[in-house]
Amino acid sequence: MAAWRSLVLTLFPEMFPGPLGQSLAGKALDRGLWALDILDIRDFARDKHRSVDDTPFGGGAGMVMRPDVVDAALHAAQENWAGAETSGEEAPGRRAPVLYLSPRGRLLTQSLVRELAAGPGVTLLCGRYEGVDERVLEAHDVLEVSLGDYVLSGGETAALVLMDAIVRLLPEVMGNEDSPGEESFGENEFEGLLEYPLFTRPAEWQGRKVPEVLTSGHHEKIRLWRKAQAEEITKRRRPDLWARYTKN
Template sequence: MTWRATVLTLFPEMFPGALGLSLAGKALNDGKWALDTVDIRNFATDKHRSVDDTPAGGGAGMVMRADIAASAIDAARANAEPGTPALYLSPRGTPLTQARAHRLAQGPGVLLLCGRFEGIDQRVLEAREIEEFSIGDYVLSGGELAAQVLIDACVRLLPGVAGNHGSLAEESFASGLLEYPHYTKPRDWEGRPIPEVLLSGDHQKIAEWRRQQAEALTKSRRPDLWEKRGKSKS
C-alpha cells in the first residue's frame, strides 16, 4: 500500500511545491508515496464559488463554512484508505513532533485540511473528528505551507526514501536530543580546525564526544526537551 497525502485546499496549484523537489520529489516520481489535492471551491453551492462568510458574533475577517468544508472532507474520506487520520493545520493545534511524524509515516497516509481567512467553522472540526495540528507558535496566511512541512517530515521516513537509515536514527529528536555538530573537509578553515577527536579514528571516543555535544546543545537551546528527557529516565 502506497502512503498517500490528500490535501484539501483553496489553492491546489501550490502543490507539490517544495515536495516536488529533492528526496520527496524523487520518491513521489518513483511512486513511493502519492499526493492528491482536493479543491474546496469545487464544493461551493453558488455561482461565485464562495466558501466563507462573516463570523457569528461579529469581528474581523471571514470564516470557512461548515457545510462546504464538510462536503470536501466527506469526498476526500470516501477515496482514502480506512484509518487515514484527518488533520487541520492550525496554530492552536497539537505541536508536530518527530515521534508523531514517525507514527503518521507508519500509517496509510494523511488527510490534511488547509485553513484560510480567520479559520474554519468549529462545528465541522467536531462533527468530522478533525484533529488540529501545529508546526509552530506563529501564524501563516494559510495551512498549505504547514501541510507541506508535515508531509515532508513523514515522507522522508518512508522506506527507501532516505538512503541512510543510520542518519535518520542519529538526527535531532530521534533520541530526545538535538543533533551534534557536523564537520567535513577542509581540515582547517579560516583558522577553525575540525575537533581532533573526530580525526582520531577512536569510534568510542567519537561517540562519547557526539553524545556530550548533543546533551550540551539540548540543555542550552531546548531546556524543555532536556527536562522531558530527564523525566523519562526517572
C-alpha cells in the first residue's frame, strides 16, 4: 500500500517540515512511512511582482488571496496527485481531500483525524492575510477545517498540527500500537473522555505518592480507577465533552 501523503500549498515553504522533521514523525518521514510535498503558491502568480493578493471587494482591512493564483496552485496539486497515481505511487481512485485551514471550518476532532489517516492523504491549502477568495474554495469543493475558536497568522502552523495528529496514527509510526487508544479521545472504552492521570518513578516525589492502586498489580482495579479518573477530569474540565459522553 502506498504511503500516506500530504501535499501542502503555502506562501512559506521553508516552514516545512519544521517540527515534523523531528522525533517520531521525522523518523517515519525518513523511513517512507509518509510523504510530504510542498508547492509554493507564489510560483503561480501572474505578474513580475509575483502578487498573490489584492484588496477586498466591499472594502475592509487587509488583503485577500487571489482566486486565479490559488486556482492555478490547486490545479497543479491535482496534476501532482494524478502523476503519482500514474507512476503507481498512489492507489487509483483514492482521491485526497483538499483542506483549507480556517477558523470558520469544521472542528478538527480525533474522529476526523482517524478518518483522514485512513485515506491516501490530504492536500492542505494554507491561507494568509485575511483569507482566500470564496469562489476558488467553492470551485474546488474545499473542506474548511478549524483547530479551534481562535485566529492564527496563517494556515501553516495549523497544517503542522493537523499532520502531526494524523501521522502518529499511521501504521508503524508509534512504537506501541496500543498507545493512541489510551490517550484523550482514544478509540476504546475511554473514547470521548480526557486522559486519566499518568505517573512514573520515583514512587514518592516531594512528599507526593503514586496512588496505591497503580502499584497493586490488580489490572481490573487499575482499569476501573483510570476510567473513574478520566470521567471526573472530563466532567470538571470539559462539560461539553461530558454531556456528549453521557448522552452516548
